Amino acid sequence: MSAIAADSLSFDAVAPHVRGRFGKPYLYEPECESTQLLLVGSGLPEGAAAATDHQTGGRGRLGRRWEEPTASSVLVSVMLHPPAGRHLPELSLVAALAAAEAVEGATGLSAQIKWPNDVMLNRRKVAGILSELSDGTVVVGIGINVNQTRDELPDAPTPPGSLFTLTGTRHDRAALLGSLLFRLERIYDGWRHGGLADLYGELGARDFLRGRRVTVDGEPATALQILRDGRLEVETAAGEVRAIESGEVRYEV
Numbered sequence: 001m002s003a004i005a006a007d008s009l010s011f012d013a014v015a016p017h018v019r020g021r022f023g024k025p026y027l028y029e030p031e032c033e034s035t036q037l038l039l040v041g042s043g044l045p046e047g048a049a050a051a052t053d054h055q056t057g058g059r060g061r062l063g064r065r066w067e068e069p070t071a072s073s074v075l076v077s078v079m080l081h082p083p084a085g086r087h088l089p090e091l092s093l094v095a096a097l098a099a100a101e102a103v104e105g106a107t108g109l110s111a112q113i114k115w116p117n118d119v120m121l122n123r124r125k126v127a128g129i130l131s132e133l134s135d136g137t138v139v140v141g142i143g144i145n146v147n148q149t150r151d152e153l154p155d156a157p158t159p160p161g162s163l164f165t166l167t168g169t170r171h172d173r174a175a176l177l178g179s180l181l182f183r184l185e186r187i188y189d190g191w192r193h194g195g196l197a198d199l200y201g202e203l204g205a206r207d208f209l210r211g212r213r214v215t216v217d218g219e220p221a222t223a224l225q226i227l228r229d230g231r232l233e234v235e236t237a238a239g240e241v242r243a244i245e246s247g248e249v250r251y252e253v
């Protein structure tokens with residue numbers, strides 16, 4: 001068995017890659033229902049992370065499931081204690097930026113963000129973000145498809161890929177998780193200090209939907225841009241320009 005085939009996200013594997021506050025404390029279960037459940041309502045400090053090698057009830061956005069074969073993915077949730085009065089949906093974009101940077105660092109391919117929470121590589125979704133709010137804290141869950149083969153990827157509305165299917169090489173999940181936690185900490189600190197405005201340059205440059213024909217909750221439109229407040233600006237088929245806060249955006253594949 002190769003070192004990568006035997007890899008895990010155990011504390012011993014990941015600790016050498018943890019360089020900052022995020023990832024401390026680090027909770028690891030070889031298998032669990034969902035890493036979100038290990039943190040939501042836990043009272044753990046900011047930066048606490050929970051990871052696993054397999055979820056039996058992984059949660060996606062909009063009530064969907066998030067499924068993966070054991071030891072194929074990065075599956076992590078991170079506890080955030082954002083300041084009061086902030087616009088918390090922005091944290092999905094914060095986490096998506098961190099995941100895009102981490103994936104780009106690992107593959108050398110340029111990563112984009114499909115508003116509001118998907119990370120795209122070569123037009124394939126390789127990562128998704130789920131943010132859950134409880135008592136003023138936010139648990140951001142990040143799932144990255146790392147070593148799945150094409151057959152192991154799920155059927156999904158946005159065509160999925162993994163770092164393996166897109167690069168042809170297997171990737172070290174523990175190192176990728178360390179890089180993700182470090183980047184999330186830096187980008188989150190930037191957001192705490194200066195809001196989305198501080199991150200807008202990078203966000204705008206990674207805007208996957210810009211100029212694409214889309215449907216918003218089934219209604220045809222053209223995506224114009226991610227706005228400075230994190231909403232998506234679209235122009236409907238009737239020529240009305242609208243900013244949307246949430247919803248399902250599909251694009252013409």
Ligand code: BTN
Nearest residue numbers: 034058059060061128129141143
């Ligand atoms: C999506 O794109 O629909 C969001 C997927 C989020 C998946 C991650 S995996 C780690 C964390 N635990 C979960 O149950 N979900 C998130």
